[in-house]
Amino acid sequence: MLSHIKSRIPRLLRSPISWVQLIGFAVAIATATILYLTAMFELSFDSFHTNKERIGLLYMRSEERGAIISNSSMAPPLAPLVSKELPEVEASTRVLNAQMMLRHGDKEIASELKYVDASFLKIFSFPMDQGNETALDNQDGLVINEAMAESLFGSKQVLGKAVELNINGNWESRIITGVSSVNPRNSSISFSSLMRFEQSPNYKELENDWSYKNHAVYVKLKAQSIDAAGFQKATVAFINQHEKVAIEKLKRDGAKADANGAYLSLRILPLKDVHLSDIGKGEVETSKFPWILLVISGLILFIAGSNFVNLSLASAMTRIKEIGTRKTIGGSTFQLFMQFWMESAFICVLSLLLGLALASLLLPEYNATLNYQFKIAQLFSSLNISLFLAAFLLLTIITGGYPALRMANVNIINSLKGKSSVKSTYLQNSLTVLQFSIAMILCIATVIISYQLHYLSNRPLGFNKTEVISIPIGQGIDANLAIERMRNTLAAYPWVKSVSASDINLGRGRDGSTSTSRFGFDQDGTEIVTNYLTIDYDYLKTLGIKLLAGRDFDRQHKTDENAVLINKEMADLLGGPEKALNSTLEMDNNPTIVGIVDNFHFHDLKREVGPLTMGLPIGGFDLSYIFVRIHSSNLQQSLKQVEDTWKSINPKASIAASYLDENTQNLYNNDRRIAKIVIAGASVAIAISCLGLFALTLLLINGKIKEIGIRKVLGSSITNIILLLSKNFLMLIGLAFLISTPIAWLLMTRWLEAFAFRIAIQWWMFALAGGIALGFAMLTVAWQTFKAARVNPASTLKEN
Amino acid sequence: MIKLEQLFKWYSQGNNRSFVLKDINLSIEAGDFVSIMGPSGSGKSTLLNVIGMLDEPNEGKYYFMGEDVLAMKTKKRNQLFQAHMGYVFQSYHLIDELTVYENIETPLIYKNLSSADRKAIVSDLLDRFHIVGKKDLFPAQLSGGQQQIVGIARALAGSPKVLLADEPTGNLNSKQGEEIMELFTQLNKDGVTIIQVTHSEKNAAYGHRILEMLDGQIK
Ligand SMILES: Nc1ncnc2c1ncn2[C@@H]1O[C@H](COP(=O)(O)OP(=O)(O)OP(=O)(O)O)[C@@H](O)[C@H]1O
Numbered sequence A: 001m002l003s004h005i006k007s008r009i010p011r012l013l014r015s016p017i018s019w020v021q022l023i024g025f026a027v028a029i030a031t032a033t034i035l036y037l038t039a040m041f042e043l044s045f046d047s048f049h050t051n052k053e054r055i056g057l058l059y060m061r062s063e064e065r066g067a068i069i070s071n072s073s074m075a076p077p078l079a080p081l082v083s084k085e086l087p088e089v090e091a092s093t094r095v096l097n098a099q100m101m102l103r104h105g106d107k108e109i110a111s112e113l114k115y116v117d118a119s120f121l122k123i124f125s126f127p128m129d130q131g132n133e134t135a136l137d138n139q140d141g142l143v144i145n146e147a148m149a150e151s152l153f154g155s156k157q158v159l160g161k162a163v164e165l166n167i168n169g170n171w172e173s174r175i176i177t178g179v180s181s182v183n184p185r186n187s188s189i190s191f192s193s194l195m196r197f198e199q200s201p202n203y204k205e206l207e208n209d210w211s212y213k214n215h216a217v218y219v220k221l222k223a224q225s226i227d228a229a230g231f232q233k234a235t236v237a238f239i240n241q242h243e244k245v246a247i248e249k250l251k252r253d254g255a256k257a258d259a260n261g262a263y264l265s266l267r268i269l270p271l272k273d274v275h276l277s278d279i280g281k282g283e284v285e286t287s288k289f290p291w292i293l294l295v296i297s298g299l300i301l302f303i304a305g306s307n308f309v310n311l312s313l314a315s316a317m318t319r320i321k322e323i324g325t326r327k328t329i330g331g332s333t334f335q336l337f338m339q340f341w342m343e344s345a346f347i348c349v350l351s352l353l354l355g356l357a358l359a360s361l362l363l364p365e366y367n368a369t370l371n372y373q374f375k376i377a378q379l380f381s382s383l384n385i386s387l388f389l390a391a392f393l394l395l396t397i398i399t400g401g402y403p404a405l406r407m408a409n410v411n412i413i414n415s416l417k418g419k420s421s422v423k424s425t426y427l428q429n430s431l432t433v434l435q436f437s438i439a440m441i442l443c444i445a446t447v448i449i450s451y452q453l454h455y456l457s458n459r460p461l462g463f464n465k466t467e468v469i470s471i472p473i474g475q476g477i478d479a480n481l482a483i484e485r486m487r488n489t490l491a492a493y494p495w496v497k498s499v500s501a502s503d504i505n506l507g508r509g510r511d512g513s514t515s516t517s518r519f520g521f522d523q524d525g526t527e528i529v530t531n532y533l534t535i536d537y538d539y540l541k542t543l544g545i546k547l548l549a550g551r552d553f554d555r556q557h558k559t560d561e562n563a564v565l566i567n568k569e570m571a572d573l574l575g576g577p578e579k580a581l582n583s584t585l586e587m588d589n590n591p592t593i594v595g596i597v598d599n600f601h602f603h604d605l606k607r608e609v610g611p612l613t614m615g616l617p618i619g620g621f622d623l624s625y626i627f628v629r630i631h632s633s634n635l636q637q638s639l640k641q642v643e644d645t646w647k648s649i650n651p652k653a654s655i656a657a658s659y660l661d662e663n664t665q666n667l668y669n670n671d672r673r674i675a676k677i678v679i680a681g682a683s684v685a686i687a688i689s690c691l692g693l694f695a696l697t698l699l700l701i702n703g704k705i706k707e708i709g710i711r712k713v714l715g716s717s718i719t720n721i722i723l724l725l726s727k728n729f730l731m732l733i734g735l736a737f738l739i740s741t742p743i744a745w746l747l748m749t750r751w752l753e754a755f756a757f758r759i760a761i762q763w764w765m766f767a768l769a770g771g772i773a774l775g776f777a778m779l780t781v782a783w784q785t786f787k788a789a790r791v792n793p794a795s796t797l798k799e800n
Numbered sequence B: 001m002i003k004l005e006q007l008f009k010w011y012s013q014g015n016n017r018s019f020v021l022k023d024i025n026l027s028i029e030a031g032d033f034v035s036i037m038g039p040s041g042s043g044k045s046t047l048l049n050v051i052g053m054l055d056e057p058n059e060g061k062y063y064f065m066g067e068d069v070l071a072m073k074t075k076k077r078n079q080l081f082q083a084h085m086g087y088v089f090q091s092y093h094l095i096d097e098l099t100v101y102e103n104i105e106t107p108l109i110y111k112n113l114s115s116a117d118r119k120a121i122v123s124d125l126l127d128r129f130h131i132v133g134k135k136d137l138f139p140a141q142l143s144g145g146q147q148q149i150v151g152i153a154r155a156l157a158g159s160p161k162v163l164l165a166d167e168p169t170g171n172l173n174s175k176q177g178e179e180i181m182e183l184f185t186q187l188n189k190d191g192v193t194i195i196q197v198t199h200s201e202k203n204a205a206y207g208h209r210i211l212e213m214l215d216g217q218i219k
């Protein structure tokens, strides 16, 4: 047997079919490997915590004005009460995001700080380098990670050493009570320092405030696993007691109760779903992203596998006489089977090696584009290896064994006469239809996703995003002072048109943060929930937002410190622009509405605009982003000059400035990532499907060489022959189109539903995708048949 | 009708030319019945293929009905030959998926005849060769002799002036072979020029003259 394969290798390597098999399969393996790595990474989030089955994130759910609202921001009193009053809960911890400047000697570094409870280190299993889970048991405990330690001290051995923290502008000294490892990349909670929640700003005032919700709460249950529905029932009384005021308001304002009759319910999201879930809009849903990846990689492997079968059959066809001869000289069916199986196993092994090599070549580029850190070596875990081995064995048995069985069972007499043809069967036709359906679905998805993304980036946002630079102010400098200095310095440049600021960025800037702040208040007896934006003077001018009525904030009007601007949506809530203008809002300080602006998209386009109130930074939130409108022919250079100015004002600035165009694009990074993967998947699927078609054409032509010759002798034109041979494939591809269209329509309609602003699916998108697939397929078939049709009949009709 | 002058055909094998036809000079008049004989590998089939333009010579002249075939455009040449030549093969070369009727009809479809015309011609041929009863059978359901009769009927469907037959009786027993030869004699009387290749002295004798081939040359 081995000697057989040895003698076959040179012939295998000379046959173009083997190469098509090899390359097709290798590309599929490379693609599937990369997608598999990605999916496994996404699914592995937070799996390193020992108690992962028992940990969950709390969120509240209500339904107001027809919109379901899920919110994981909690009030400070909640977590301690949850631990105390709910018997199901073993421990809970609050987690508040913040930034903190740390100093040691002349080294000063901004750290990503989480204010947490002492139980944080006990609930989670973040690996500790020094110290242990009791590190935060004392109020003044401070944990930093080893990277922080390294940059501050030049050493990881910093337990018990003192470091200075910048608290409200003053440097205070703290003793380091623990050093943690750098968070694993698959951790949904990331930090470079930890402090007790009680140390957070304004803790004393907010300790018992149920209306100020700014942090997440994680709980560890006593049960071995999380029963989300059970938890929700168990917390009904708790929520009714502590959120009485909120519930009354919801009832009064016509909110809807959920299936259990609760207006506001406390729910739990298992830790394993936290990374993939989006809490905020609508019902909490876990993203299917990793599963989409696994499905796509499975589909690609499936396409490649069925191709392998077709190609093996096609090439076996040319050896039908050899098989007949081998059988007459005593080769058993089993021996023939083994021979074919070994041949395909040989090609499979080569494909695997080539595929892995290809994957490791592609990974650096892939990592760079999609911001991952995968290595091929990660594949060699015992789970992956056994999975791969099993899949590989199955694949070779099917791909090698099936054609082997078909060929081995061929009738001896017929095969000796060279008459028997292994015709394309029902199975092969179905496989082709399936392959092309898959490829076309991916193609249609590609067209629709690309079009939607194009639509999003070109939709008017209500503000002018071009030529506006956004600068995150960051920690370590007084915001108002910084803005003042920027205004004064930039005034020297003629190309700087105006400077303003706000507390929330537009789009997603280089600091990676997006947020909104909302709150409700009672106006004329109903609760109005509005988004709130703290802005500086010249905001409308800088961002090109249209004023509909009234005026912008004005430094001349001293009373503007207690005035607000609202958007049209908000004005409509208040009974229309006429009524709203110059009236007062019944929120803190009762500000007067001095202006109404047109709606603009301060969120991404997945959401409707929503009501918005904007006020100057007095007593409200701090300004965090500076906006600079410029007018310049060299945007790159202007950005640099603005940045240089900013560096001279705030030398500690660590986050780069960026244009708003870029920021608004960044909002859809996730969608763009899915788009890229779907497009890549579609291309690979189409390429491999066409290889499959190539095989089938070859198979068909092999069986029809004589018929083609006869027909030519009888007077058929080449066009006629091409038509005759490709008619069947055209039908199969047409069938695939019919199958893929409704499926793609359904899938894409669901995907588009996530966007408040979306394109309508149109017939030409299907036509385009179908056309692309059909075009490639026809090229493959027509080329092959053309070659076959041109062959001189004298050579194919030779008598033997 | 057919005139070959200093015709050569060779295959290149490396630097060597292996000649299959060497300096063939041949003239065949309309209404002739020629039998070609010779040992295996002597180039009989090649000569027949060249006459039928299924294969091209490397050198020489070929005149068909007074026209210089090798100087013609491919398309025109194909039209000329498809209009005037019929081919019969040793192994019949019927299309397996088509019935007897459809096999005979195929060349007429390529000639763009109307279905009524096709029907008339095919029925006439089925009648003439006494195979009306077999018209709906597939080639695999016929004996070798019957298949060859269908093959000849198909070759005659386009009413060719010349019939080329490469060992038409090669796969048949002597009785069946005789029947085919009777058929050829009758066709020849009706005015069809026939050129056949055969290994059988007896069948060759049905022709008006016999060409002996040896090593690519006519003796
Ligand atoms: N494609 C080819 N390449 C090289 N040599 C060829 C090719 N086709 C035919 N030949 C050679 O041409 C010669 C003539 O072949 P041809 O088929 O005309 O013989 P034939 O007289 O018909 O023999 P038979 O009686 O066995 O049918 C043979 O020697 C054959 O080897």
Ligand SMILES: [Mg+2]
Binding pocket: A799, B044, B045, B046
């Ligand atoms: Mg011959």
